[in-house]
Amino acid sequence: MNQTLGWLWFEDGTKFEGVWLGDPDWRARGEVVFNTAMTGYQEILTDPSYYGQIVVLTYPLIGNYGTLEQASESLFMWAEAVIVHRLELEPTRGASLESFDRFLRHYHKAALVGTDTRALTRYLREEGTKRAVLVPDGTSFDEVQQHLAQIDLTRAVFQVTTPEAYEIPGSGPRITVIDYGVKNSILHELSRRGAHVTVLPATASAEAVMASKPDGVVLSNGPGDPGTIPEVLPTVRHVLDHYPTFGICLGHQLIGLAEGATTYALKFGHHGANHPLWDEVQKKVLITSQNHGYAVRATPLLDRYRVRFTHLHDDTVEGLEHVSRPILSVQHHPEAGPGPSDSLYLFDEFLGRLTAARQGERHEE
Known part of the structure; x- marks a missing residue:
């Protein structure tokens, strides 16, 4: 292993040390x-929702089973960097797999290895989400300040979305996905x-959505603060008014904003594959995969929506359901990738609502 030292350097001056791995020229x-x-x-680091984030x-x-092209959630590693305690340099699962080091170098990204991730996690839990830079040993504080000043995550969605429309053929209902940073797993499901x-x-404009002739619309996951992209809300409102809709993660938050709710930043967010939720309709607990730093205040919507899912750790709103129209939103990732498959049934539920809506339209005709 390259024994070049590196530092995760926070804006308040706090530093965590480790060994630099990956691209030596990258400054996260x-x-x-x-x-x-x-x-x-691998799924975490290639999830577009992690754009602009350094992941601990x-x-x-980490690294014991290597990396595999088919496991990626997109075409790129969107996380700025990754911090780990112990790393296996060579995969133990098969010679055809790529090592974690080669994976990082392929995307010109870096990792910090050997860091005390327990102490770092305690720091984040106490201090909340904070900004930092990943720099090699010998970097001055002035250089760190220059890197910190360049951080701008306000319009992250437009950095990760597809540049143009594309189709995945199928013989069933027509689903239009608005890509705010969609994961491959959602499209696969x-x-x-x-x-x-x-x-x-x-x-995408409302006209572009109409031109795709959807039976239903999925508003995808994505990175950043939903409050910084108000220009997408007119299309979201059009979708809600005209089509069965399924909002996932950022899509859930955008539904809330479009309908008059507000969003707020969580202290350190929900990131992981072991978050328990309560499904008010199914009357059961789900263990879910999550990645978000904001939550919806649903009170202004409760004349039209009910809270369908609630996080059992902090009682945050984890999903909404319209009381009379085929609109469902979830704050977590029902497609998992990575994580448990407890909530895959929500894709079936959405498609079932869509089919019911189509049958209702035909009956009215």
Whole structure:
């Protein structure tokens, strides 16, 4: 292992040391979050929702099963960098797999290895989400300040969305996905249920949605503060007024904002594959995969919506359901990737609502 030392240097001057791995020229800068998943490091790092974030993996052993192209959630590693305690340099699962070091170098990203991730996680839990830079040993405080000043995460969605529309053929219902940073797993779950999927950029207009002739619309996950992208809300309102809608993660938050709710920043967010939720309709607990730093205040919506899902750790709103229209939103990731498959049934529920809405339209005709 290259024994070049590196530092995770926070804006308040706090520093955590480790060994630099990956691209020696990369300088990571962004928000630092911790993820509690025990597996799925490749899926986490390639999830567009992690754009602009430095990810601390709390599970102490990373890299033991290597990386595999098919496991990626997108075409790129969107996380700025990753911090781990112990790293296996070579995969133990098969010679055809790529090592974690080569994976990082392929995307020109870096990691800090050997860091006391327990102490770092305690720091984040006490201080909340903070900004930092990942720099090699010998970097001056002035240089760190220059890197910190360059952090801008306000319009992250437009950095990760598809530049143009594309289709995934299917013989079933037509589903339009508005891509705010969509994961491959979401598209896979729709496709394997037979849907014909059209993916539109985050900038899609109401006219573009109508031109795709959807039976239903999915508002995808994505990075950043939903309050910084008000220009997408007119299209969201059009979708809610005209189509069965399923909002996932950021999509859930945008539904809230479009309907008159507000959002707020969580102290250190929800990031991991072991978050318990209560499903008020099914009357059961779900263990879920999550990655978000904001939550919805749903009170202004409760004349039209009910809170369908609640987080059992902090009682935050984890999903909304319209009382009379086919609109469902979830704050977590029902497609998992990585994580438990407890809530895959929500894709079936959405498609069932969509089918019922189509049958209702035909009956009225």
